[in-house]
Amino acid sequence: MSLLVTGSIGIDSVQTPFGKVEGVLGGSASYFSYAASFFSPVRLVGAVGPDFPKEFLELLKSRDIDIEGLDIRPHSKTFRWGGNYTGDMNEAITTDLQLNVLAETPPTIPESFRDSDFVFLANTSPALQLDLLSQLNGPKMIVADTRDHWITENRDDLLALLPKITGLVLNDFEASILTGLDNMVAAGQSILELGPRFVVVKKGAHGCLLFEGSNICALPAYPTNKVKDPTGAGDCFAGGLMGYLASNELVSFTALRRAIGFATVVASFAIEDFSLARLQQISFDDIRARLEEFRTLSSF
Amino acid sequence: MSLLVTGSIGIDSVQTPFGKVEGVLGGSASYFSYAASFFSPVRLVGAVGPDFPKEFLELLKSRDIDIEGLDIRPHSKTFRWGGNYTGDMNEAITTDLQLNVLAETPPTIPESFRDSDFVFLANTSPALQLDLLSQLNGPKMIVADTRDHWITENRDDLLALLPKITGLVLNDFEASILTGLDNMVAAGQSILELGPRFVVVKKGAHGCLLFEGSNICALPAYPTNKVKDPTGAGDCFAGGLMGYLASNELVSFTALRRAIGFATVVASFAIEDFSLARLQQISFDDIRARLEEFRTLSSF
Numbered sequence: 001m002s003l004l005v006t007g008s009i010g011i012d013s014v015q016t017p018f019g020k021v022e023g024v025l026g027g028s029a030s031y032f033s034y035a036a037s038f039f040s041p042v043r044l045v046g047a048v049g050p051d052f053p054k055e056f057l058e059l060l061k062s063r064d065i066d067i068e069g070l071d072i073r074p075h076s077k078t079f080r081w082g083g084n085y086t087g088d089m090n091e092a093i094t095t096d097l098q099l100n101v102l103a104e105t106p107p108t109i110p111e112s113f114r115d116s117d118f119v120f121l122a123n124t125s126p127a128l129q130l131d132l133l134s135q136l137n138g139p140k141m142i143v144a145d146t147r148d149h150w151i152t153e154n155r156d157d158l159l160a161l162l163p164k165i166t167g168l169v170l171n172d173f174e175a176s177i178l179t180g181l182d183n184m185v186a187a188g189q190s191i192l193e194l195g196p197r198f199v200v201v202k203k204g205a206h207g208c209l210l211f212e213g214s215n216i217c218a219l220p221a222y223p224t225n226k227v228k229d230p231t232g233a234g235d236c237f238a239g240g241l242m243g244y245l246a247s248n249e250l251v252s253f254t255a256l257r258r259a260i261g262f263a264t265v266v267a268s269f270a271i272e273d274f275s276l277a278r279l280q281q282i283s284f285d286d287i288r289a290r291l292e293e294f295r296t297l298s299s300f
Numbered sequence: 301m302s303l304l305v306t307g308s309i310g311i312d313s314v315q316t317p318f319g320k321v322e323g324v325l326g327g328s329a330s331y332f333s334y335a336a337s338f339f340s341p342v343r344l345v346g347a348v349g350p351d352f353p354k355e356f357l358e359l360l361k362s363r364d365i366d367i368e369g370l371d372i373r374p375h376s377k378t379f380r381w382g383g384n385y386t387g388d389m390n391e392a393i394t395t396d397l398q399l400n401v402l403a404e405t406p407p408t409i410p411e412s413f414r415d416s417d418f419v420f421l422a423n424t425s426p427a428l429q430l431d432l433l434s435q436l437n438g439p440k441m442i443v444a445d446t447r448d449h450w451i452t453e454n455r456d457d458l459l460a461l462l463p464k465i466t467g468l469v470l471n472d473f474e475a476s477i478l479t480g481l482d483n484m485v486a487a488g489q490s491i492l493e494l495g496p497r498f499v500v501v502k503k504g505a506h507g508c509l510l511f512e513g514s515n516i517c518a519l520p521a522y523p524t525n526k527v528k529d530p531t532g533a534g535d536c537f538a539g540g541l542m543g544y545l546a547s548n549e550l551v552s553f554t555a556l557r558r559a560i561g562f563a564t565v566v567a568s569f570a571i572e573d574f575s576l577a578r579l580q581q582i583s584f585d586d587i588r589a590r591l592e593e594f595r596t597l598s599s600f
């Protein structure tokens with residue numbers, strides 16, 4: 001089944017206690033696409049400037065990622081982000097932010113992508129997420145990400161989006177401010193009442209919770225001490241989730257649980273190095289092997 | 301196999317967003333004993349004053365908890381604690397603290413308890429934990445709890461204790477200050493180097509991590525929105541853990557994983573009401589049924 005992602009594509013500079021990189025590939029749609037491409041072909045929609053390095057384009061193309069929806073704007077500049085992680089590396093301090101092309105008219109979904117079955121709307125304003133949705137011909141499954149800024153500043157748009165999507169993926173802090181609830185089980189169940197068929201609450205190093213109807217699935221994170229750079233972990237999680245679902249027609253609760261298992265494992269590889277460096281070293285066999293290991297590590 | 305616990309026995313007053321109780325049974329050894337008694341007989345060592353309510357004594361005795369080691373001091377007063385939970389209820393604000401008997405000479409272990417096979421040293425000063433250990437005739441397994449105060453103020457004593465115990469149970473904040481590490485996998489592994497054969501890092505609503513040699517087990521918490529009072533959850537966790545182990549002679553890694561599964565489930569019942577109210581309503585069958593449900597909820 002076809003899988004479409006809309007989101008940011010950027011050039012990142014990141015510093016963590018374990019090293020530093022400059023000018024690496026970043027952005028939610030980049031991470032998502034690469035992660036999902038282990039499972040399924042991906043259609044990418046985003047915009048960059050002419051400064052976007054050719055090698056990044058080649059990297060994406062090498063992974064069965066269709067970049068027909070990549071709008072390379074001659075008079076613009078690529079989104080740039082700089083971040084610094086300290087301590088427990090739960091959140092980056094933004095040291096540089098150049099929206100550039102992200103502050104312009106958003107890209108449109110090309111005609112050839114409008115029949116996509118599975119759609120991931122990476123974090124952006126919910127008004128834009130709604131607009132992107134309106135360009136599609138009734139996808140089978142729509143999953144969206146969001147963040148604190150949209151929850152507090154664009155709440156009405158977000159509440160209009162939620163009944164139109166199949167699933168919402170967000171972190172525990174976001175779930176808490178969206179619902180006003182501190183208990184994540186109560187928060188997840190309360191978000192279901194806002195419209196989506198399922199909700200995944202990501203808790204970083206503490207794993208995730210999946211809610212669908214009265215069903216719950218709780219997974220720990222893959223236990224690792226090799227965390228070099230958490231940037232993009234959430235987007236890789238979403239990529240693993242949606243990639244797995246798109247490769248399996250039947251979206252049952254069993255498929256959703258399996259999907260968050262794969263999502264956890266893909267994210268666990270991604271954080272072992274900067275940008276997409278670690279994902280570039282692994283194959284689907286490595287993911288499958290770690291999924292089995294993860295199953296053993298979390299059984300009792 | 302015989303199971304001994306040493307720790308506090310108190311009278312608590314607790315307020316949470318879900319209610320308020322005054323003068324209920326509290327203390328680490330009370331919670332531990334009751335939780336462990338679902339699996340194994342328990343020998344309790346602690347001290348109280350004559351103000352300790354008779355109904356609390358009867359409650360303990362009704363559970364196959366041997367109170368021969370309970371020192372009821374005629375001229376003393378029982379330890380009292382008052383706490384208030386707000387927000388995400390991760391930690392209580394202490395509103396009342398009367399050490400009373402806990403500030404006096406600690407109780408000794410009665411002769412008839414000195415041959416105990418399994419021993420849990422609930423949170424107290426590591427010097428006292430060492431002293432209690434010296435009164436025992438070579439137990440098969442010794443597990444200790446500790447807390448931030450002892451880690452920072454009595455570090456040398458704690459470091460002297462760690463090589464003498466089989467297992468250490470502590471929360472993520474304590475693991476972090478003990479090791480200086482924010483990554484809980486790195487912290488758990490680093491504590492193993494300080495002496496104990498296994499370490500359990502408890503993460504409250506985020507589950508727990510078990511370390512033994514190069515083995516790791518990661519479990520989520522039992523997902524629930526029915527959290528009325530988290531007081532004693534850690535001691536009930538330890539009670540479930542040790543009770544299960546004491547009821548099974550072979551302490552393999554498989555037994556330890558199963559033990560933290562049971563520990564998680566017992567704690568999940570305890571937090572559903574104040575003090576021991578919820579545990580008083582359930583049977584071992586309820587624990588076993590929830591263990592199976594928990595296994596389903598956390599499989600993928």
